[in-house]
Amino acid sequence: MNRFGSAMILAGGKSKRMGFDKQQLSFKHMKLIDQQIEKLSHLFEDIIVVTYNPHYYQNLRCRTVCDELKEKGPLAGIHVGLKHAISQYTYVLACDMPHINRAYIRYMQQRIGIHEVDVCLTQHESKRMEPFNAFYAKSMVKKIERYLLKDKRSVCGLIAQCEAYLVDEKQARHFSPQLNMFLNLNTMEQVKKYQRQKDV
Numbered sequence: 001m002n003r004f005g006s007a008m009i010l011a012g013g014k015s016k017r018m019g020f021d022k023q024q025l026s027f028k029h030m031k032l033i034d035q036q037i038e039k040l041s042h043l044f045e046d047i048i049v050v051t052y053n054p055h056y057y058q059n060l061r062c063r064t065v066c067d068e069l070k071e072k073g074p075l076a077g078i079h080v081g082l083k084h085a086i087s088q089y090t091y092v093l094a095c096d097m098p099h100i101n102r103a104y105i106r107y108m109q110q111r112i113g114i115h116e117v118d119v120c121l122t123q124h125e126s127k128r129m130e131p132f133n134a135f136y137a138k139s140m141v142k143k144i145e146r147y148l149l150k151d152k153r154s155v156c157g158l159i160a161q162c163e164a165y166l167v168d169e170k171q172a173r174h175f176s177p178q179l180n181m182f183l184n185l186n187t188m189e190q191v192k193k194y195q196r197q198k199d200v
């Protein structure tokens, strides 16, 4: 099994705040998630989209899976994505995140190379953790399953029980000064603001 061959995009949420399915978000006449798949395909040989709508992805360079443990939130997506991953570590992204930072992905891979942890993610000065734009080990599958079956859902609660490499906010800002690489679009207001700033 290789080390970093798989990436997953979570696209199985309810998008209540957006008011329409975030998998359908488009910029410049191209779906955001299709743009993510395109970008990630230059960095990872295996792209997994965790979705209940596999037909959206038929002609793209990815495969699809859907949650085994339903109605349990993003961790259930991470759970099934890791189960199907072909590599020891999988890069995890949400379908509403428009910025993919290659240098930061490489940096996290280097850190994992040295520290051999269960997860590598970023922690803000406030101690809040970013569950996406992060790496998770395939060896976490059983642990996540047990956690979800106890009806727990918090990614951060799970991380507290793991060997984690936490990149601190200051370090992350060297790669993304405004932390745009963690921007996620939950509402139309956020989409409009993003469009105004980026002219997309």
Ligand SMILES: Nc1nc2c(ncn2[C@@H]2O[C@H](COP(=O)(O)OP(=O)(O)OP(=O)(O)O)[C@@H](O)[C@H]2O)c(=O)[nH]1
Pocket: 010, 011, 012, 013, 014, 015, 016, 017, 018, 022, 050, 051, 067, 070, 071, 072, 073, 074, 075, 076, 077, 078, 093, 094, 095, 096, 186
């Ligand atoms: N596979 C899977 N992905 C999920 C699930 N819940 C959320 N996600 C994904 O996780 C990421 C973050 O989700 P949120 O934005 O917090 O939740 P959401 O359900 O998409 O949106 P809201 O209904 O507005 O909270 C998005 O990429 C979602 O598609 C789930 O139950 N299964």
